[in-house]
Amino acid sequence: MERTELLIVGAGAAGISAACAAWDAGCRDVLLADRLPYAGGILPQCIHEGFGLSAFGSELTGPAYVERLAEGLAQRGVRFLPGKEVLAVTKEKTAVLSGKGGVEEIRFERLILATGSRERTVGSLSIAGTRPAGIFTAGQAQEMINLHHWRLGSQVVILGSGDMGMILARRFTLEGKQVLAVLEQDAHYGGLARNFHRCIEAYQIPIRYRCTVREIHGMPRITGVTVEALDNGKSEFLPCDTLVTAIGLVPERELIRGFEKEPWLSLAGNCSRVYELADSAAAEGAKVGRYVGKQLVK
Amino acid sequence: MKDLDVVVIGGGLLGCLAARNLCRWNLHIALLEAREDVCTGISRANTAIVYPGYDHKPGTLKSEMCVRANARFDALCQELDVPFSRCGSLMVSFGEKADAVLRKKYENGLLLGVPGLRMLSGEEARKMEPALAEGVSSALYAPTAGTVNPWELGIAACENATANGVELCLNTCVLGIGRTAKGYRIETDQEVFSCRAVVNCSGLSADSVQKLLFPTPVYIAPDAADYLILDKSAENKPAHIIQYEPEDGGKGFNAVPTVEGSLLLGPSERKNEVDFAVSKEGLSFVRERAARVLPGLNLQDTIRSFAAVRPNPQHPDGSSIGSYVIDNPDSGFWSLIGIKTPGLTCADELGRYVADRLAAELCAEERPGFDPHRVGIRRARDLPLSERVVLVQENAAYGEILCHCEGVTKAEILEAIRRGAVSVDGVKRRAGSGMGCCQGSRCERAVMELLAAELGVPVGAVRKDGPGSEILEGSHGKN
Known part of the structure; x- marks a missing residue:
């Protein structure tokens, strides 16, 4: 069985930073695995600017930010395994990796989980109505549009005004689509002020506060949603052909279910807690990587 | 014109299993499905329970079939390489009236020969199933109850049927049926089929398909229902199927630990609705029932809610009928109309029942090369x-x-x-x-x-x- 001192699962901002920091702390046996065939996790699809302000001192796009991170990775001797999904870990400190090239078991001394987060989906909201085509999560829509140039729809309603919701609202607008409304249950937008100014205000995208989607209409394709005002219960039918949900992120920890308390395990980045900025996730990744790296060198 | 011995109309679970049962006989069979795939209607959305069979009136075809079908289910799923979980069921009550209902079901089950039934006190039930609420006063335990994924079973049956020579005709909607010297002539939006016999398994449309040639003894009044699914990671899921018998005699509730590891909760009931849209009231009902019976569940673990439609069979005067309708209005024409609970449990028995009778009518001989085994997708x-x-x-x-x-x-x-x-x-x-x-x-x-x-x-x-x-x-x- 192959061995490694440090296995890092997930090569997003946190995972790459952890790998580099562990190396810099003196650990010379670092294996970084990611299920995607490239480094960066979600970042390559984040083609908007706003990354790296604190880490690199300038505002970069997601892909440019990954390039910087990847340069750091290439300068060190970290072994990077793209296209490898970690299927399982065991109490005996082994991990099963699966990819095109094969399935293998690897023994590790320490594990850093840097698997990021996943999106909450519309299914978790139990909204009344139909279950038609034309409903996407924000991350899914972003991947389809930015990495695959697919066209999702023309009349778009976005549920949730976090950063993802606002950035997607602008993205659809730039694609020539009409964003009918960004819906927010709170009385204030959910994301960063700069994203509100750059995405919502700058493009005059309608945002509605204190409201939510109560019912989905249309079958087999979505034809509209019932929007309910939370303060007075008034509802209104809003016709649309696309619904994008940006309703929050859940730390992705399925892999370590049952192992949370193991001394060989550390969490880094969004799988630990959801960060507002990739820089913060990267910084925490570096901190964890440095700490684990030092312990391994001792 | 396509010339066949038997045309099965409807590629739901019933039609797929009927076609597969007909394969045991040396017959040329076609299975017609109006949509682009099989198992996309009733079979796609239901409670997924393989019932033990204690519920039905002794002496009816339904009661007899259900117990037998349940006993055969392991063999059926083994042949078709479909996961089947015989997890057992606990029907629970919260008071004297419902306790009495459970005892009645228990006694009925004994009469019908349902194996392994036991009446449990609330305490015994909670010992067996710690997820149950404190207020449970008694439970009827049925170790033979189980669960299967209905569409997986139907698709497997369809694959096995086609491997044994059944011709699957998708996107083929029946428009008219006529009598001929040979038997029947079926007009569709694709081509005309000539056949000696017809098996009508067209689910929500079974009454209208029968009416293309014969009067129908029952009408289908569809009922809609809502369900929730909790993620496999949800905590405090029951290990058994939990059924709730309300004290006021109202609508019950099921929690089914599915073969996929998730937990299915439902159904609500909406009379006379043919609507695959989820209702807000229905979801509230399911949530309220779940919280009462399994208070440890966190409904935030919901990953999906969906609606189902069931074919509720009624007499022409609107009264509900008690048993299955297997109609044989003329030689060579068999209709399965209004097959609802326990439709999934009995689907194979119903198919076998009709296939055996049709084979006799058509003087068919057994097919020597029939292979009942299908191999599922390797996971x-x-x-x-x-x-x-x-x-x-x-x-x-x-x-x-x-x-x-x-x-x-x-x-x-x-x-x-x-x-x-x-x-x-x-x-x-x-x-x-x-x-x-x-x-x-x-x-x-x-x-x-x-x-x-x-x-x-x-x-x-x-x-x-x-x-x-x-x-x-x-x-x-x-x-």
């Missing part, structure tokens, strides 16, 4: 590591995980498409992709690309499920 996630290593060496696509929640590989998705999936949901029903907590949001794109490549269509033409459900903006999607 990498079920294999021990050593076998998995070999599998990926043989086929690299078994190494690529596309559905991260359920661990479904590219090879399994390709095989699902090869076996007849033409939509994202068709792939889901065959490979299980998109069934987990992200509900397909992470694998849908990859599945769409594979469907486009394998079916030779632009990705913009890939559908969620059926015509008009294109996921991207019509034909504008990138090729």
Whole structure:
């Protein structure tokens, strides 16, 4: 069985930073695995600017930010395994990796989980109505549009005004689509002020506060949603052909279910807690990587 | 014109199993399905329970069939290579009136020969199933109850039927049926079928299909129902099927630990609605029932809610009928109308019942080469590591995980498409992709690309499920 001192699962901002920091702390046996065939996790699809302000001192796009991170990775001797999904870990400190090239078991001394987060989906909201085509999560829509140039729809309603919701609202607008409304249950937008100014205000995208989607209409394709005002219960039918949900992120920890308390395990980045900025996730990744790296060198 | 011995109308679970049972006989059979895939109607959405059979009136066909069908279920699922969980059921009560109802069911079950039934006190029930609420006063335990994925069973039966020579005609809608010297003439929107016999398994349309040639003894008044699914990671899930008998005699409730590991909660009931849209009231009802019976569940673990429609059979005067309607208005014409609970349990028995009678009517001989075995799609996630290593060496696509929640590989998705999936949901029903907590949001794109490549269509033409459900903006999607 192959061995490694440090296995890092997930090569997003946190995972790459952890790998580099562990190396810099003196650990010379670092294996970084990611299920995607490239480094960066979600970042390559984040083609908007706003990354790296604190880490690199300038505002970069997601892909440019990954390039910087990847340069750091290439300068060190970290072994990077793209296209490898970690299927399982065991109490005996082994991990099963699966990819095109094969399935293998690897023994590790320490594990850093840097698997990021996943999106909450519309299914978790139990909204009344139909279950038609034309409903996407924000991350899914972003991947389809930015990495695959697919066209999702023309009349778009976005549920949730976090950063993802606002950035997607602008993205659809730039694609020539009409964003009918960004819906927010709170009385204030959910994301960063700069994203509100750059995405919502700058493009005059309608945002509605204190409201939510109560019912989905249309079958087999979505034809509209019932929007309910939370303060007075008034509802209104809003016709649309696309619904994008940006309703929050859940730390992705399925892999370590049952192992949370193991001394060989550390969490880094969004799988630990959801960060507002990739820089913060990267910084925490570096901190964890440095700490684990030092312990391994001792 | 296509010339056949038997035409089975309707590719739901019933039709697929009827066709498979007919394969035991030396007959030329076609299975007609109006939609682009099998098992997309009632079979796609229901409670998924294989009932022990203590509920029905002794002496009726239903009671007799249900107990027998339950006993045969392991063998059926083994032949068709479909997961079946005989997890047992606990029907629970919260007071004297419902206690008495359970005792009556228990006694009825004993009369019917349901194996292993036991009446438990509330305390005994909670010992067996710690997830149950404190207030449970008694429980009827039925160890033979189980659960199966209904669409998986139907698709497996269809695959086995076609492997045994049944001609599957999809996208074929029956428009008219006539009597001929030979038997029957079936007009469809595709072609005309001439046959000696007809088996009508057309679900929600079974009464209207019968009416194309004969009067119908019953009418279908569809009922809608709502369900919730909790993620497999949800805590305090019961290990048994939990059924709730309310003290006020109202609508009960089920919690079913599915073969996929999730927990199915429901149904609500909405009379006389043919509506696959989920109702707010129905969801509230299911949540309220779940909280009462299984208070430890966290309903925040919901990953999906959906609506189902059931064919509630009624007499022409609107009164409900008690048993199955297997109508044989003329020689060679059999209709299964209004087959509801326990329709999933009895589907194979019903198919066998009709097939045996038709074979006798047609003087058919047994088919010598009938092979009852179907092999399911090989699932990498079920294999021990050593076998998995070999599998990926043989086929690299078994190494690529596309559905991260359920661990479904590219090879399994390709095989699902090869076996007849033409939509994202068709792939889901065959490979299980998109069934987990992200509900397909992470694998849908990859599945769409594979469907486009394998079916030779632009990705913009890939559908969620059926015509008009294109996921991207019509034909504008990138090729």
